[in-house]
Amino acid sequence: MAGELREKVALVAGATRGAGRGIAVELGAAGATVYCTGRTTRTQRSDYDRPETIEDTAERVTRAGGQGIAVRVDHTVPEEVRELVRQVESEQGRLDVLVNDLGGEHLMDWDRPIWEQDLTKGLQRLRTGIEAHMITAHFALALLSRRPGGLVVELTDGTAEVHEEFYRRECGAFFDVAKTAMHRLARAEGEELAPLGGTAVSLTPGWLRSEMMLEHFGVTEENWRESTTAPPAFAIAESPAYVGRAVAALASDPDVARWNTQSLSSGFLAKEYGFTDVDGSQPDCWRFALEVEWVGGQGDPADYR
Incomplete structure (x- = not known):
């Protein structure tokens, strides 16, 4: 897909690390100009208190072949998001792709019923996992909607089928509500x-x-398969580049409207578009979970790659 998005402008909200970073870089590899937002910069850390920065992501986008632009934004603050979209409009005059990857995984309160979870953490998860998505959509879609062909990707954890069939108690109610939303x-x-x-x-x-x-x-x-502490199902794990290639494939598809309003996964789209993960495989984590891991079925993760 090198160069297919050369004239396109993307905003990846939550591009500091993880899936957001992987998506930003793969959009860059396809030639896009990518605004990489988040709260951690080289001079200021967020409450994640981790070393990854939006500047690092933007530089990776540029090295991949696109143009990376880092902008510090707290997406729970409407005025900051408003100014971000004004900047995109002023500098580019358009927005073609919005990726909302805002969550707050550091706020997890594992394996507790709602009445035992930390309420402050839980409400903050809803603010970052739902409210921030809607604030960003409110401002960004006003620009994106001016041209036909715009694409919005709301990142979640689990397909609609998974959320319908299973409640993952270890993740808790706040997580479940935010992701299902x-x-x-x-x-x-x-x-x-x-x-x-x-x-x-x-x-x-x-x-x-x-x-x-x-x-x-x-x-x-480089050595993730050698972990001595990860459970066996970790063998189905995928790199952030995999979901990034899924977004790049969607953004490059002239018939992307066929997927409108649908719930999709990286594994499903890999089969549809023919891309692979960095190791050349096509892991399908959710099919493995539904057919084997969560129902006590028989199957090797290698058979789902």
Whole structure:
């Protein structure tokens, strides 16, 4: 897809690390100009208190072949988002792709019922996982909707099928509500954009080998299969580039409107568009979870790659 998005402008909200960074870089590899937003810069860390920065992401976008532009934004603050969109409009005059990857994974309160979870953390997760998405859509879609062909991608965790079939108790109610809401938000955005030629989808990666996950299991992207602490299902894990290639494929597809309002996954889109993860495989995490991992079925993760 090198060069296919050369004239396109994208905004990746939450591009500091993980899926957001992977998506920004792959959009850059396809030639796009990518605004990389987040709260951690080289001079100021967010409450994640991690070393990854939006400047690092923007430089990776540029090295990949696009143009990366880092802008510090707290997407829970409407005026900051308003100014971001004004900047995009002033500098580019257009917006073609919006990716909302705002969540707050550091706010997880694992394996507790709602009455035992930290309420402050839970409400903050809803602010970052739902409210920030809607604030960003409110301002960004006013620009994106001016041209037909615009694409909105709401990042979530799990397909609509997964959320219908399973409640992942270890993640908790606040997480579940925030992630499920993305399917409805994409549905609403898609219905409103369709008459103007726009498309909106919800999209989930599989088990992501993010910086935080690799660190948790004591491995790197180079030796991730050698972890001695990760569960066997970690063998289905995918790199952030995989979901990034899914977004790049959608953004490059002249018939992307066929997916409007749908719930999609990186594994499903890999089969549809023919892209692979960095190791040449096509992991399908959610099919493995539904057919094997969560139902006590028989199957090797290698058979789902």
